[in-house]
Amino acid sequence: MKLADIKNPVSTLPGIGPAAAKLFAKLNVFTVADLLTFYPKDYEDRTHRVAFSQFRQAKVHCAAVVTGHDWFGYGRMKTLKLLVSDGTMDAELVAFNRPFLEKQFPPDTLISVTGQFEIKYGRLQSTSFEISRLDDGTSGRTLADYENAALPDSGVLPVYPLTEGLNQKNVRKTIAAALREYGIGIENELPEYIIQSRRLLAKKDAVRLIHEPKSIAEAQEARRTLIYEELFRFQCVIARRAWEHKGAVPEPALTVTVPQGSMQPEQSVRETFAASLSPRQKELLARLPFPLTVDQQKVVMEMDADLDRGYTERAALIKNIAGGKRDAGQKPVFTMARLLQGDVGSGKTLAAFFVCLRVVDWKGQCAIMAPTELLARQHAESAARMLEPLGIRVAFLTGNVKASGRSQLLKQLKDGNVDIVIGTHALFSQQVQYNDLQLAVIDEQHRFGVLQRQAIIEKGRKIEGTSSYTLHLLMMSATPIPQTLALTVFGDLDVSVLRTMPAGRK
Structure with missing residues (x-):
């Protein structure tokens, strides 16, 4: 069996009564699997x-x-x-x-x-x-x-984190009992060819040697195997998430791939950009009293391409299901997951407005979420000034919106009479329902937790047959957190960068 499948409570081990089980619970050790993955923090060499x-x-x-x-x-x-x-x-x-x-x-x-x-x-x-x-x-x-x-x-003795009432001998004795009873049956979780090619230990040997090594070298070898397995599982999760929103797993590469078109001359970029815009995007471009920077144009084209691909695959899935075709084995519908990085004043918000217009032209809704009511209100005022003349229906929603107007706003949002809603955490509250939320824009993403970002994503999840897909996600930040940067490295998050400032800004 897999190590994680050993759900037996630690109280089933010899010598562990209710009192000892409570002490182990303080260390977040509840099952035998928890105990066997309660790895030593150090070793004492008594050889x-x-x-x-x-x-x-x-x-x-x-x-x-x-x-x-x-x-x-x-x-x-x-x-x-x-x-x-x-x-x-x-x-x-x-x-x-x-x-x-x-x-x-x-x-x-x-x-x-x-x-x-x-x-x-x-x-x-x-x-x-x-x-x-x-x-x-x-x-x-x-x-x-x-x-x-x-x-x-004598020997190499593991040293574990402790809590009051437990000592090293108690923990070592309990883990030794768990290894005797369950250690032999632990199955490998890595593919056999990887174990052989990387010269790793079998899982049961790695677990045994991490707790009962005969030398420091054996402990290091066990640790190397378990670290590799942990990173392998992490990479599998990242690959699965990439498959869910891209329909493909990113290929490992040691070189930087330059996006197509990023080396185009400026005049060529402007011509390509103008021709690629949707109707409302063209209207907004014509109303602007200043030109977009080349970086803004490139970023908008990258995101437009993501949205178009997602809409095309979504429409194909719905058509197949409507025609009676089974969707079993269907590749996941592509959804954008992109980080837009740029200094303050580089024009991230305007680029986001262009992307929102693309979604509205695809008959979808957009939500722009900011961490504070002040920033959300600034975005809402900018959107009203720039987008409402184009016929875009913009709404503002925060926790401070009074009940009398709030209920009417929520009804309009659910009925699809709002194109772009701008607000704070209230956008993903339980009572908020969308008609067809296709894009979530999260400004200053480093100020939102993982669960908060996931909550707004779930608001746009759709189920068609046995397949499901979620909304497109655009995160904006001048200072991405390390976790977000790690996602870009491992292929779960695409990145667009605004390197130049608009004219008149420094």
Whole structure:
């Protein structure tokens, strides 16, 4: 079975009762799958001995003998000290809140000790240590007998994040039980040819070695396999999303592809641009008292091409279904997902208006979402001034719109009597319904969360037969967040850039 399919609660493992299960829940570990993917944050290498005399070089790990006991403090504050020696130095183990160690480790007991040591009050001391019994001192064995013998707690030990009430031994013991019971049956999640070509470990071996490595090299190899698998799954998700809105998976490339037409002479761009416009786009261009920059023209043509392709594929799907053709196996309808990047004043909003007009000419609705009411109102005023003379029906919707006018506005929006609605988060509220929302423009996209952007996208989702498609998405920003830039790198988001300013702007 796949690791994620092991849904058994951790309480089914031996030694895990309700109290221990609650402690693991604080670490977001609820199932056996959660436990086996609760990877170590570090490793402690105990494959080499470190004597008391080498305490400054590394964490001490050696065999020692208990030479006596000592106490300090009074009453409830009385604290035990175990006096020990490994033959190179004498040391003291300060056992706060552990008076029971006096009976467990009487004088002459041979022990294995691991811990951080320091010189304090003129003596070598440790207050954070682990000890285990090697011999009770009655067999006649000495430290010399353990000079070359392997200590019982030697090896590479995983170090996990903890919460109050859990210690490393508890977590290691529980994970070891999970590996014994479920580890053998874990199946590979990567294709076999990738495992072979990349020289990766099988999934069951990687999970086992990440928790129980015999060396640091094994832990690193397991980590490499699990990291590769995680990135592979991430790339699959990105490819699936690209398939959903592009109908194709982007090809990996190490070189930059220059968009077709981006190297055209300026005069040629202007001629191509003018000929490519829809009727209302031409009307807006004729009304402008200034020319568009070459970058604005190129950006508008790129987005127009996306919209036209999406509309054509959408119309073909609807026609096939209406004609009784099955849509099983149909490629997803292309939908634009594009980032428009440009400095403040570079003309992003005007480019977005042109794209909205293209959608309106395709008989669709547009929503322009801004993070603040002030910015949304500025966009609405600009749209009313520039687009309403063209017969475009523009509406303004925020949370502050009064109920009397709000209900009428929502009805007009649902009936398709609004072409472009501009507003804030209210655009994706539950009571807002659209007639045919085909384009969402998100300004200053870095100020909206992933779930907020997804909510407006779902407002435009349409279902035809067994196929579904969603709206076109245009995000605008002068300062894209790292997550958005990562999406452009991995092929899930196309990018258009306005590099030049309109005349008169700096």
